[in-house]
Amino acid sequence: MTYYAVIDTNVFIAALLSKNRDAATVKVLRAIFDGRIVPLYHNEILAEYDEVLHREKFHFQEKSIQMVLTAVKEFGVEVFPQSTGEILVDMDDLIFYEVAMEKRNDDAYLVTGNQKHYPIRDFIVTPNEMIKLLEEDGMERE
Numbered sequence: 001m002t003y004y005a006v007i008d009t010n011v012f013i014a015a016l017l018s019k020n021r022d023a024a025t026v027k028v029l030r031a032i033f034d035g036r037i038v039p040l041y042h043n044e045i046l047a048e049y050d051e052v053l054h055r056e057k058f059h060f061q062e063k064s065i066q067m068v069l070t071a072v073k074e075f076g077v078e079v080f081p082q083s084t085g086e087i088l089v090d091m092d093d094l095i096f097y098e099v100a101m102e103k104r105n106d107d108a109y110l111v112t113g114n115q116k117h118y119p120i121r122d123f124i125v126t127p128n129e130m131i132k133l134l135e136e137d138g139m140e141r142e
Contacts, residue, residue, distance in 0.1 A: 001137045003130070004077070006040045006100045007032075008093070008112035009052045011127055012068050016053070016060055024127035027134075028111060032071050036134055039076035040103055044095040046072065079103055086119065093117045100124070109133075 007028065015025035031037040046069065053065045081095070081102035088094050097118055100110040110124045118124045125133070 002036060002038055003133065003137075004038050004040055004103050004106050004108040005130065006045070006096050006108065006110045007037075007072070008096055008110065008114065009048055010113040011111055012049065012053065013058065014113060014127070016064055016068070017058070024131045025113070027131045028127045029068070029071075031131075031134055032075055035075065037130070039072045040079050040099050040108055041072050041076050042079055042081065042095055042099050045099065048092070048095075077103075088117060088119075090117050097124075 005028075011025050011028055015023070015029040018026050020026065028037065032039055049069060049072065050065070053060055053068065079099045079102050081098035084094075084098050084101050086094065086097060088097060093114075096110055096112070100108050100123060102108075104123065108123065109130060110118065110121075111127055111130045112118065112124065113126065115124060115126060
């Protein structure tokens, strides 16, 4: 099964910083390349990825940044969400939430390491929870 998911920027940061190939964030990134996760995006999300991943404090190589951006655009689906009227702790996160909400009919998820930035909803999951969904799905197919 393929899952639609909005990937919060912090997940990509953690994946690129990780030295552990088995880290949930790394597995989420790998699942995009494997076609198990179809990333959902909007131009505002791409702009945030680009800006944050280029922050000097992370010291990411340009090829790593471009790999993430290209994967999201190449394997993903652009979404033009309607306003939800939701008020979030960090309103910069609103676009991530609204893109996920726009595709809820397709069972879209929002994968984040900062669940406290969002309302409590069953489709807002941590990287570990997303990987668990993928693994459970994989077991059902065997």
